[in-house]
Amino acid sequence: MSGQPGPTPIVIADPRQMRDLILTARRAGRRIGFVPTMGALHAGHASLVEQAAAECDDVVVSIFVNPKQFGPREDLARYPRTLAADLALVGAKGAGWVFVPEASTAYPAGHATSVVVAAPAADFEGAVRPGHFAGVATVVCWLFNVVPADVAYFGAKDWQQTVVVRRMVADLAIPIAIEVCPTIREPDGLAMSSRNAYLSPEERRRAVALHEGLVAATERWQAGDDVAAVEETIRASLQSRDIPIDYARVVDPDTLLAPRPGAAAVALVAGRVGTTRLLDNALLPPRS
Amino acid sequence: MSGQPGPTPIVIADPRQMRDLILTARRAGRRIGFVPTMGALHAGHASLVEQAAAECDDVVVSIFVNPKQFGPREDLARYPRTLAADLALVGAKGAGWVFVPEASTAYPAGHATSVVVAAPAADFEGAVRPGHFAGVATVVCWLFNVVPADVAYFGAKDWQQTVVVRRMVADLAIPIAIEVCPTIREPDGLAMSSRNAYLSPEERRRAVALHEGLVAATERWQAGDDVAAVEETIRASLQSRDIPIDYARVVDPDTLLAPRPGAAAVALVAGRVGTTRLLDNALLPPRS
Numbered sequence: 001m002s003g004q005p006g007p008t009p010i011v012i013a014d015p016r017q018m019r020d021l022i023l024t025a026r027r028a029g030r031r032i033g034f035v036p037t038m039g040a041l042h043a044g045h046a047s048l049v050e051q052a053a054a055e056c057d058d059v060v061v062s063i064f065v066n067p068k069q070f071g072p073r074e075d076l077a078r079y080p081r082t083l084a085a086d087l088a089l090v091g092a093k094g095a096g097w098v099f100v101p102e103a104s105t106a107y108p109a110g111h112a113t114s115v116v117v118a119a120p121a122a123d124f125e126g127a128v129r130p131g132h133f134a135g136v137a138t139v140v141c142w143l144f145n146v147v148p149a150d151v152a153y154f155g156a157k158d159w160q161q162t163v164v165v166r167r168m169v170a171d172l173a174i175p176i177a178i179e180v181c182p183t184i185r186e187p188d189g190l191a192m193s194s195r196n197a198y199l200s201p202e203e204r205r206r207a208v209a210l211h212e213g214l215v216a217a218t219e220r221w222q223a224g225d226d227v228a229a230v231e232e233t234i235r236a237s238l239q240s241r242d243i244p245i246d247y248a249r250v251v252d253p254d255t256l257l258a259p260r261p262g263a264a265a266v267a268l269v270a271g272r273v274g275t276t277r278l279l280d281n282a283l284l285p286p287r288s
Numbered sequence: 289m290s291g292q293p294g295p296t297p298i299v300i301a302d303p304r305q306m307r308d309l310i311l312t313a314r315r316a317g318r319r320i321g322f323v324p325t326m327g328a329l330h331a332g333h334a335s336l337v338e339q340a341a342a343e344c345d346d347v348v349v350s351i352f353v354n355p356k357q358f359g360p361r362e363d364l365a366r367y368p369r370t371l372a373a374d375l376a377l378v379g380a381k382g383a384g385w386v387f388v389p390e391a392s393t394a395y396p397a398g399h400a401t402s403v404v405v406a407a408p409a410a411d412f413e414g415a416v417r418p419g420h421f422a423g424v425a426t427v428v429c430w431l432f433n434v435v436p437a438d439v440a441y442f443g444a445k446d447w448q449q450t451v452v453v454r455r456m457v458a459d460l461a462i463p464i465a466i467e468v469c470p471t472i473r474e475p476d477g478l479a480m481s482s483r484n485a486y487l488s489p490e491e492r493r494r495a496v497a498l499h500e501g502l503v504a505a506t507e508r509w510q511a512g513d514d515v516a517a518v519e520e521t522i523r524a525s526l527q528s529r530d531i532p533i534d535y536a537r538v539v540d541p542d543t544l545l546a547p548r549p550g551a552a553a554v555a556l557v558a559g560r561v562g563t564t565r566l567l568d569n570a571l572l573p574p575r576s
Contacts, residue, residue, distance in 0.1 A: 107459075108459065112408060112455055113455060113456045113459035115402075116404055118400040173303055173430050
């Protein structure tokens with residue numbers, strides 16, 4: 001991340017004002033990039049803003065801790081809120097506008113509508129976190145109407161989320177391009193995540209098992225091992241660090257079903273390090 | 289309906305072409321009206337097109353018999369298809385474009401997304417026809433992205449549908465105005481419906497019971513009868529013509545919950561005339 005202070009972005013809470021600003025800029029021929037976030041921004045988000053700034057004339061970042069994508073026993077209340085630092089970060093990376101809606105505008109009185117994506121949302125995070133992806137899809141659909149940008153940027157770290165969002169955009173003909181950007185990692189390989197802040201020093205050391213498992217799995221994949229053996233490689237890495245496994249699977253990157261012979265695949269892993277759930281994944285190249 | 293031939297509208301099947309035409313017209317400052325239909329058009333639809341043409345510079349009518357809003361034992365296969373007559377009708381009423389998507393563009397391979405509106409869609413038609421309103425909301429959401437008009441016109445005859453669509457538009461911040469236009473009726477009062485074509489002559493005579501029940505109910509409402517008595521008036525009318533009743537209820541026009549004291553209400557009725565389900569409703573004015 002740049003150490004230089006950037007210009008302070010304009011903070012907007014009103015959806016209508018946000019939409020009007022975007023439409024005015026687009027009518028003037030400007031290309032708009034959008035980075036939806038829940039705040040607690042880290043270098044992963046910073047890379048999305050940088051990518052958007054490199055490709056677009058104006059960049060909007062939304063910061064909204066969406067209550068509907070948290071389950072009743074999840075970490076909504078303690079999810080980190082770091083607005084001042086977030087504004088400084090995205091301003092330094094080139095975002096001109098930050099959209100910070102109130103929950104009451106995203107969910108007006110009598111709100112009753114959900115966007116539900118069936119197949120690609122059913123397994124993995126969808127199975128562990130019932131209702132999570134309906135919460136994600138609903139708020140992202142709302143955000144795409146309020147922030148009608150040319151292109152939206154998502155991190156590959158939440159791979160299933162990118163599949164669900166792309167499926168929704170295709171199915172509802174939402175007029176926005178989706179760009180998925182590489183996972184940003186700590187020096188030891190741990191994927192950047194706002195939830196890494198929950199880890200104790202001892203948990204933080206063990207957490208690298210997800211990345212190490214994926215690296216080993218990628219080697220086994222390229223050596224020609226079958227899917228079950230590649231998955232077992234990931235599981236062994238988590239087990240060696242006493243991390244309970246939610247899933248460790250190799251699937252098709254677009255459908256999250258069984259991988260097609262010879263095609264690229266994605267290895268998805270989720271585990272529990274103490275009370276903190278961590279996710280990671282690795283794209284596995286096509287092999288003959 | 290006008291007996292004069294109108295100009296033939298331009299028929300468009302490609303969603304991208306449709307959207308580009310609308311956006312080009314809007315950039316030129318033109319106001320666009322949109323009338324979504326399932327075809328088999330009658331004087332009710334004609335009135336929507338007329339209203340759109342009176343208020344807008346360009347009018348788009350979509351004709352799409354949406355399979356997702358029919359249940360497995362419903363009348364999808366026999367739903368009337370009258371495209372040539374439909375085109376002539378909407379052309380005469382001032383529609384310049386008719387959007388006729390293929391099902392494969394509305395539902396691309398791997399389609400998995402549904403828009404679900406809970407509370408106002410749960411009762412009445414939603415209870416009789418499980419999944420119906422998810423089918424409606426999903427296709428209307430898709431249509432509003434492909435046909436990004438200024439305003440969309442719906443008939444009051446399908447009152448619950450208008451409530452569901454307005455709820456979805458508010459909840460997802462879909463940037464389109466919704467205008468609800470009065471029900472158009474046959475000379476004896478039967479509400480215009482594409483499904484009236486299914487009625488035998490004898491059924492057609494009995495079908496007026498829905499309208500007659502609503503007229504009598506409106507009188508009882510204005511005379512100060514309580515809700516139960518007003519509902520019983522509707523039921524008695526259907527029973528007198530041997531029409532099995534799906535529901536006959538007086539509810540709040542916006543929430544479809546119990547009416548608020550002193551406020552306007554809506555009487556909703558649905559019955560089965562032979563094998564044909566018919567719906568109707570009446571707005572009941574505020575009373576002190």
